[in-house]
Amino acid sequence: MRAERAEQADRALDAVFRVESAKIIAVVARIVRDVGIAEEIAQDALVAAAERWPESGVPERPGAWLMATAKHRAIDLVRRRETYARKLAEVGRELADSAAEPGVDARVLAELAEAESEPIDDDLLRLIFTACHPVLSTEARIALTLRLLCGLTTGEIARAFLASEATVAQRVVRAKRSLAAAGVGFEVPYGTERAARLASVLEVVYLVFNEGYSATAGDDWLRPGLCEDALRLARQLAALMPDEPEVHALAALLELQASRTAARTGPDGEPVLLADQNRARWDQLLIRRGFTALTRAGGLTAEPGPYALQAAIAACHARAADYAATDWSAIATLYGRLAALTPSPVVELNRAVAVSMADGPAAALALVDALAAGPELRSYHLLPSVRGDLLERLGRTAEARAEFSRAAALTRNARERDLLLRRAAPRE
């Protein structure tokens, strides 16, 4: 009976903490001005609950209980800091009259009152902008975001990125230290800084999604867990920043990409290319959500950004009844606009694929050959993979096979390698 109640309390606590931890860390971080300390305080509140709840039962409002406990600890800490600072100042000035330093407690109390009234949304945004701060490396931003915003443990992050737990733990610790050392203010940037900082946030979400969507290394082609965490973050951002077109556009892009998940792998986990996917397995709810988000993005600006253009491309695929019915010239045009906005050889390669579908493989081969002459994509497996595809369609079979073998040697993903090796093998 007692053990049962303890277990029930444990499971309930896990869920409550997972849902509430980002908010708790965010609110506490505003009080203590340090995300590392904020996370420790949130963990302390969790420990306190784990000790208390099996005895007392789960409180009526468990999330509020955790938040209140964490806030009290945060305010205690600030008060101790303030007192310490004041004592230091007193000693330094050898002031006998401690009343000469008024308002310390008043300030702490004001901070508490503010913590009650200020909306948690702003705190969550501050936490996201801080975790994705450009002073941090990409790996550090990703690890910190998954840890602080998605509530993943270092073990879970390590498994997702095929890294050791020690590496990830160290990365998180170092990231928190870098933030403190750089004196990064816990704030939502405005003005000219905002666009750059927002781009950094969106990039993190996009990278996490992509790592799950086509894992760069390992035995699994897909890591759906990462996609879902990223999608949830994108939805969260769209709800928190309703006026930012690119935020809705990123959400749209991820919804549309995620809608294909079930169709992207075959019965044995092997990748199924877009052309061969059973579109009946595309998730209509996610497609609808993607269209809605894209419309919202479009309503906010007349000049679509890079995520809006990518989402528009994904929407073209979602609209097409089958691969052949896809509006390839629209997609080629969208890739052209994307290339003008964010020039990149990968975008150019994708444009070549669309051109091959709209105008035939010969037109596209010229674009791909130009890319192959450059150094940027030398180790990118999709270049020989696309080139092989075009050569195959042009009937240049032997050259095509050589390209597929080259692509197979370049990919670090086992599932993708199998597929490419099959295409490289001679057929009867």
Add this chain to the structure above:
Amino acid sequence: MPRYLSMVRIEESAIPEGGPSPELMQRMGALLEEITKAGAMLDTAGLTPTSDGVRVSRREGKTTVTDGPFTEAKEVIGGYALLQAKDKEEAVYWAQRFVDVHEDEMPVTLEVRQIAE
């Protein structure tokens, strides 16, 4: 991440004259916004009264169409929410938060069911 359908079961006879109180609607709106901001809400809606509803059933080879209201039923479905949650405990946590905003004189039951995928 699994999806869960929460079916909101209410007692139509217990709904106050003039509909739910503005306070309830305000608390519920704030909560639904919170679930959306957590990135967990996929879809949600309330249903019109069963007086607008129709039941189409088939039993022993015979199809019957019955117009609402479904007076014989104590509890009827008053709305639904489709959530994407990490696990059942998270879905249950949100369900608890949802029933908690209701007033004591308005009984409500949430049936939380995982979508088979």
